[in-house]
Amino acid sequence: MTTGEFENLLGIYGNDVYRFCMYIMRNKENADDLYQDTVLTAFRKAETLELSENPRSYLLSVAVKLSHNFFRKEKRKNEHIVSPEPEMLDNLADDTDVQADAEKAELKAALRRAVSELDEKYRVPVVLYYFDDQNLAFISEVMNLPPGTVKSRLHKARELLAAKLKKEVSDNG
Numbered sequence: 001m002t003t004g005e006f007e008n009l010l011g012i013y014g015n016d017v018y019r020f021c022m023y024i025m026r027n028k029e030n031a032d033d034l035y036q037d038t039v040l041t042a043f044r045k046a047e048t049l050e051l052s053e054n055p056r057s058y059l060l061s062v063a064v065k066l067s068h069n070f071f072r073k074e075k076r077k078n079e080h081i082v083s084p085e086p087e088m089l090d091n092l093a094d095d096t097d098v099q100a101d102a103e104k105a106e107l108k109a110a111l112r113r114a115v116s117e118l119d120e121k122y123r124v125p126v127v128l129y130y131f132d133d134q135n136l137a138f139i140s141e142v143m144n145l146p147p148g149t150v151k152s153r154l155h156k157a158r159e160l161l162a163a164k165l166k167k168e169v170s171d172n173g
Contacts, residue, residue: 001046001047001049003046005046006042006043006046009055009059010039012055012056013055013056013059014039016056016059016060016132017035017038017039017056017059017060017063018031018035019132020060020063020127020128020132021034021035021038021063021067023115023123023127023131024063024064024067024120024123024124024127025067025070026116030070033070034063034066034067034070035063037066038059038062038063038066041062041066042058042059042062054141057138057141057142060128060142061141061142061143061144064124064142064143067120067124068120071120110165110168111161111165114160114161114164114165114168115127115161117164118157118160118161121153122153122156122157122160123157124139124143125139125143125150125153125154125157126154126157126161128142129154136150136151
């Protein structure tokens, strides 16, 4: 693959990869670093990449592998990554019912916080499946896991999210 072809590839899939990095890393600085490392790693191996293969899957799998390294290093340092920054939360469309808007925004923010607090092995499939609308086969390929493992991690993540949201509702209500 030539440099021009690689640049074209980033033009097509760069936003998807960056959005994925934002969800996984939970803050802009770490997401920027992960995205940059992903692009550099992919560029170094661009000569072996075939355009007929799934380049988006390849870029996301590079990001997943690099994020594993990051979280492993962070775990060793015993540092915790902060919750998502407020500007990362999506704005909801304006509705006429202000109370409903506030409730939707609160629920959406609580869900995003809960997802960001999940362990990486659950957060990655949740982000890919629910936020990026990917199927199990794609997630399985990106994470280099059997589809059954991805399915069970999604199931466990839903249970964890439901418990976190239920606890948050009972604490606030």
